[in-house]
Amino acid sequence: xxxxxxxxxxxxxxxxxxxxxxxxxxxxxxxxxxxxxxxxxxxxxxxxxxxxxxxxxxxxxxxxxxxxxxxxxxxxxxxxxxxxxxxxxxxxxxxxxxxxxxxxxxxxxxxxxxxxxxxxxxxxxxxxxxxxxxxxxxxxxxxxxxxxxxxxxxxxxxxxxxxxxxxxxxxxxxxxxxxxxxxxxxxxxxxxxxxxxxxxxxxxxxxxxxxxxxxxxxxxxxxxxxxxxxxxxxxxxxxxxxxx
Numbered sequence: 001x002x003x004x005x006x007x008x009x010x011x012x013x014x015x016x017x018x019x020x021x022x023x024x025x026x027x028x029x030x031x032x033x034x035x036x037x038x039x040x041x042x043x044x045x046x047x048x049x050x051x052x053x054x055x056x057x058x059x060x061x062x063x064x065x066x067x068x069x070x071x072x073x074x075x076x077x078x079x080x081x082x083x084x085x086x087x088x089x090x091x092x093x094x095x096x097x098x099x100x101x102x103x104x105x106x107x108x109x110x111x112x113x114x115x116x117x118x119x120x121x122x123x124x125x126x127x128x129x130x131x132x133x134x135x136x137x138x139x140x141x142x143x144x145x146x147x148x149x150x151x152x153x154x155x156x157x158x159x160x161x162x163x164x165x166x167x168x169x170x171x172x173x174x175x176x177x178x179x180x181x182x183x184x185x186x187x188x189x190x191x192x193x194x195x196x197x198x199x200x201x202x203x204x205x206x207x208x209x210x211x212x213x214x215x216x217x218x219x220x221x222x223x224x225x226x227x228x229x230x231x232x233x234x235x236x237x238x239x240x241x242x243x244x
Contacts, residue, residue, distance in 0.1 A: 018052020085134030097121035105187035
């Protein structure tokens with residue numbers, strides 16, 4: 001199987017499983033969702049988080065490189081490999097977060113409350129979690145990746161699913177970029193950075209209070225203009241600051 005097709009499969013699998021992980025994290029642990037409601041995470045509206053898809057591709061390449069170079073032959077080599085995995089995932093997280101922050105004035109996550117954080121985009125605690133995730137991948141997933149990819153190569157009908165995924169994913173990125181452009185316009189006019197998850201939670205709360213149906217996969221869709229939701233969310237934040 002070609003490396004391109006292999007990475008395409010891995011990007012698909014990592015994006016979907018990462019989305020599932022983020023859904024549960026935001027439901028039970030995220031401070032940006034204090035009411036612990038089910039929220040669709042990430043930049044896109046579909047059931048995938050591209051950061052995890054890219055991360056799984058990186059983990060696969062690093063694990064394969066580690067095996068070829070002999071790093072996986074002993075424990076010090078494995079620890080070094082996990083450190084490189086953590087550094088690579090942290091770099092991807094920082095680049096993605098910084099790009100959205102600078103280009104769209106949108107913050108998808110915030111580690112400002114964690115020690116040693118850099119611009120609230122990365123921190124040592126989550127870098128450690130990336131190292132743990134890298135170790136889990138290396139010991140539990142990577143040994144089965146090649147056999148799974150071999151199975152997929154003999155079941156080419158699944159390639160249609162992959163092609164469909166990337167088609168929908170491309171349209172989703174264009175649609176989501178259009179939404180972020182509107183958010184960016186509001187943020188630049190008001191000199192603020194918009195917390196994307198908080199905005200989703202606010203719109204969801206407004207729709208619940210109005211007894212309207214809350215679409216899970218289109219959390220920013222509403223009868224009201226997006227700019228009006230942004231203004232009401234900003235007003236609500238100012239009221240909270242005044243009370244504090």
